[in-house]
Every structure is written in structure tokens, then in C-alpha cells.
Amino acid sequence: MSDIVNPTRTPAFEARLKKRYAAERRFKALGLSAIVFSVAVLVFLLATMLGNGIGGFQRTVFEVPVDLSRMGLAISETENEASAVRALQTQGLPEIVQFAAEEALGPEGAAEINSEAWRAVARAIIADPTLAQGTNTFQLITSEDLASAYAGDGQAALQPLAQELAERGLLHDAFDPGFLARSDATDPQLVGIWGALKGSIYTMIVTLLLAFPVGVLAALYLEEYAPRNRWTDIIEVSINNLAAVPSIIFGLLGLAVFLAIFPGYRSAPLIGGMTLALMTMPVIVISGRNAIKAVPPSIRDGALAIGASPVQVVFHHVLPLALPGILTGTIIGMARALGETAPLLLIGMRAFVATPPDGFTDNATVLPMQIFLWSDQIDRGFVERTSAAIIVLLIFLLLMNGIAIYLRNKFEKKW
Incomplete structure (x- = not known):
């Protein structure tokens, strides 16, 4: 048995070895620094939004005793709330x-x-009709001027009154549950995010229903069935270019095509979803092709060997294995679509919508557009409402991505 010969560790070898180890440590430190920096920026962003937005979920109220017995108010038990x-x-x-x-x-x-x-006060009486028989203290929404004075802005003449009421405990901020249930308004004390949130939900549903099946089928055809020729190459290059086209160009396309076909549905989630679907589809096609290409050829060969047809190979074996990767691309595309404003500006979703949409063809706006509109207001109350709307948008995005990640992990298979 031959003896193992150890290499001679010359000074030059030791120096090169130290440099290599030092380079490895620097690379690890740079990678860790990049992660720490990214997390710090994210924490700073979230902390800033939370700090500015918490006040947006509140509104200024004034506690006032109201004598309801003098008018003999009465309501019928059979009436609904609106009546x-x-x-x-x-x-x-x-x-x-x-x-x-x-x-x-x-x-x-x-x-x-x-x-x-x-x-x-009316809602309180409806909830408890006995309140109409006496004097009770209610939290009344203040005027915009008094709310600004309480915040330290607005009319100087009202600030002493606001300070006096605050010291007596009659004027304070209270949680505003209606912010999540109301729609847009001209008064920051009365605005709500539900109309824009509902519009975003409708728009994302249309976008997903159009972009996902068409994008997946296009990826399957290009990867599994399309002949390798010049026309296929042109289509592939065109799809890659579409993924990099500025979003406002898709808005021009929606304005020129969809609104010409459906002129009565301007500012509707249907048109907004169709426009965003065009923007999202190339991302799904590209990610879908990469996911399908990553499925090992042995999966296809094994399925063909046991008698499966080419269509069965694709839909029973290849597509289920590629689905997690396809869902990853869908997450990216839908997240981009959720935050878009430029294409929706061109199709009229910038309108003031005071009532939530009841369907895909009603006038609506979306969360990013609502944030844009409120940020353009000069009233200080809209600043906090804007930050609160951003928090709602981030939560909606996290929920949407969480559902997609759950589905991706559920359908993921190991081979």
C-alpha cells in the first residue's frame, strides 16, 4: 500500500489559501449584508406606513348628551335598517x-x-329602541374644521375650543370601523375604502380568469406542440417583448379596443380586468414555459412507455408537475396588476365613485387609484387616510400571495 503524499505547503501556497478563504468570507459578508439591508428597508417601509396609517383608521368624535325623549321618536320592528x-x-x-x-x-x-x-345616533336607536326614551351620550363625528383644529392644524380660532374639549375628555379620536365599510367621499371624516377594495377584487377576478387559462394554454402549446420554425421564434420574441412593455401602453390598447367594443362599460371592473389581463398574460406564458421545460424528460418517456397519449402526458403528468412554477409566475403577474394605476387611468377608473360596485359592469375604482386620488387632496385628514389605504392594499396583496403560495405548495410534487 503506497503512502499518501501530502502536498508541500510553501509560503506562496499558504498566501493563496489565505486569500481564497478571505474572498469566501467577504462574499458571505456581502450576501448577509444584502439580506440585512433588504430586511431593514422593508421594516422601515412597514414602520413608516403603520406610523402614518394608524391614525387613518380613526376619526375625531365629540361626546354630546342628546335628549331623544322630547320628539317621541319611534321605528317599526319590521323595517329594515335603511327604511x-x-x-x-x-x-x-x-x-x-x-x-x-x-x-x-x-x-x-x-x-x-x-x-x-x-x-x-340613528343606528344606535335601531340597535336599541329604548334609547329614544331618554337622554344619552353619543359620539358624534366632528366637522372637518374642528378635526383639523384638534390635530393642531386648520383654523386658529377653533384650536382653543378643541383644546378645551380635549382636556375635558369630550373630544378625542375613536376607531372608525366604517372606514372598511364605506366608499369615497369629499370629507375625510366620512371616506371609506370598501368601494375601492371591492373594485380591486372584481378587477383581479376578471384578470385571473382571462390571463391564467390563456397564458397556461399558450405556454403548453409553445413548449409541447408548436413546430420549431421562424414563426414560432417570432411569437416567442413578441411575448418576451410584451412582458417588458410599459403598462400605460396596455391602457392605450384597452382604450382603443375594449372601450370601442363596450362603450357603456367605461370605468367598469370588466374593462379594467381585460386590460390588466393583457399585461399579465406574457408573464404567465414565460414562467409557464420555463416551468414546463424544467419537467424531466424521463416523466414524459415513462408516461409514453405505459401507453399514455401525448395529450394525456401533457395534462396528466407534465402540467401537474409544472403547476407550482406556473403559480409562481401568476403571483408575480397578479401582484404587478394589483398595484397598477397607469392603464386604469386611461380607461376611466379615476372617477369619483361614492357607492361600491355590485357587479363587474358597474362603475368602480381600485385601491391604487383611490390612494392616488387621496394623495392629491390638500386636506390633512386625507394624508392619514392615504396611509391607511396603503396598509389595506399591502394586506390585500399579502392575502392574495398567501393563497397562491398555499396552492403552489399543495400541488407541488417531488420527483
Whole structure:
């Protein structure tokens, strides 16, 4: 048995070995630094959004005792909420609330509460009709001017009043659950995000239903069935170019084609989803082709060897194994579509929409567009509402991506 010869460790060899180890340590340090920097930027972004946006989920309220017994308010138990609110309005509830504000703040008190403040009292009476028989303290929404004064801005003449009420505990910020249930408004005290959120949901449904099946089928055809010739090469290059086209170009296409075919559906989720589907489809096709190409040839050969037809090979063996990769591309495409505003600007989804859409053909806006519109407002109250809307958008994006990742892991198979 021959002896093992150890290499001679010359000074030059030792120096090269130290340099190699040092380069490896530097590479690891650079990689770790990149990860730490990325996490720090993400934490800074989230902390900034949370710090600015928490106030957007609140609104300024004024605690006022309201004597409801003097008017003999009454509602029918068989009425729904909308009918009961109208009945209370007819019986003079808004005037009662304004009178209570004047008693608490003086002759100008009615101007310091929001014109829709009485609706909170109406909902409380509907929930508990016994409240209409006596005097009760309600949290009334303040006017925009008083809310700005409480925040330290706005009219200087109102700031002493706001400070006095705050010291007495009558003026404060309260959680606004209606922010997630209302639609857009001109008053930051009354705005809500539900209309834009619902519009985004409808738009993403249309986008997914159009882009995913067409993109997957196109990827299957190009990878499994298309002949290798010049025309196929032209199609592949065109798809790669479409994935890099600025999104506003797709908006021009939607304006010129879809709105010409459906002129009555301007600003509808149907048109928005069709436009975003064109933008998302190339991403799904490219990721789908790469995922299909990554399936080992042995899978195809084994399926053919046991008598499967070419179509069965593709749909029973290749596609299930490629589905996790296809879903990864779908996540990227849908996340990009969710945050788009430029193409939707051109098809009219910039409109002021005060009621949530009830279907795919109703007028609607989307979360990024709502954020854009609110950021253009000069009122300070819209600054916090804008940050709150960004938080809602991020949560919606995380939920959508979480569902896609769950499906990807569920369908993932090892071979």
C-alpha cells in the first residue's frame, strides 16, 4: 500500500489559501449584508406606513348628551335598517342632534359637528329602541374644521375650543370601523375604502380568469406542440417583448379596443380586468414555459412507455408537475396588476365613485387609484387616510400571495 503524499505547503501556497478563504468570507459578508439591508428597508417601509396609517383608521368624535325623549321618536320592528334611518330622519332626528350640539357648544355648535353625525345616533336607536326614551351620550363625528383644529392644524380660532374639549375628555379620536365599510367621499371624516377594495377584487377576478387559462394554454402549446420554425421564434420574441412593455401602453390598447367594443362599460371592473389581463398574460406564458421545460424528460418517456397519449402526458403528468412554477409566475403577474394605476387611468377608473360596485359592469375604482386620488387632496385628514389605504392594499396583496403560495405548495410534487 503506497503512502499518501501530502502536498508541500510553501509560503506562496499558504498566501493563496489565505486569500481564497478571505474572498469566501467577504462574499458571505456581502450576501448577509444584502439580506440585512433588504430586511431593514422593508421594516422601515412597514414602520413608516403603520406610523402614518394608524391614525387613518380613526376619526375625531365629540361626546354630546342628546335628549331623544322630547320628539317621541319611534321605528317599526319590521323595517329594515335603511327604511328605519329614513323614518328617523323624517321625524326630525338631524334637528335634535344639531340642537344638542348647540346646547353643548353654543349657537355655532351645529356647524362643528358633521352633517352626517345624526346617522350614528340613528343606528344606535335601531340597535336599541329604548334609547329614544331618554337622554344619552353619543359620539358624534366632528366637522372637518374642528378635526383639523384638534390635530393642531386648520383654523386658529377653533384650536382653543378643541383644546378645551380635549382636556375635558369630550373630544378625542375613536376607531372608525366604517372606514372598511364605506366608499369615497369629499370629507375625510366620512371616506371609506370598501368601494375601492371591492373594485380591486372584481378587477383581479376578471384578470385571473382571462390571463391564467390563456397564458397556461399558450405556454403548453409553445413548449409541447408548436413546430420549431421562424414563426414560432417570432411569437416567442413578441411575448418576451410584451412582458417588458410599459403598462400605460396596455391602457392605450384597452382604450382603443375594449372601450370601442363596450362603450357603456367605461370605468367598469370588466374593462379594467381585460386590460390588466393583457399585461399579465406574457408573464404567465414565460414562467409557464420555463416551468414546463424544467419537467424531466424521463416523466414524459415513462408516461409514453405505459401507453399514455401525448395529450394525456401533457395534462396528466407534465402540467401537474409544472403547476407550482406556473403559480409562481401568476403571483408575480397578479401582484404587478394589483398595484397598477397607469392603464386604469386611461380607461376611466379615476372617477369619483361614492357607492361600491355590485357587479363587474358597474362603475368602480381600485385601491391604487383611490390612494392616488387621496394623495392629491390638500386636506390633512386625507394624508392619514392615504396611509391607511396603503396598509389595506399591502394586506390585500399579502392575502392574495398567501393563497397562491398555499396552492403552489399543495400541488407541488417531488420527483
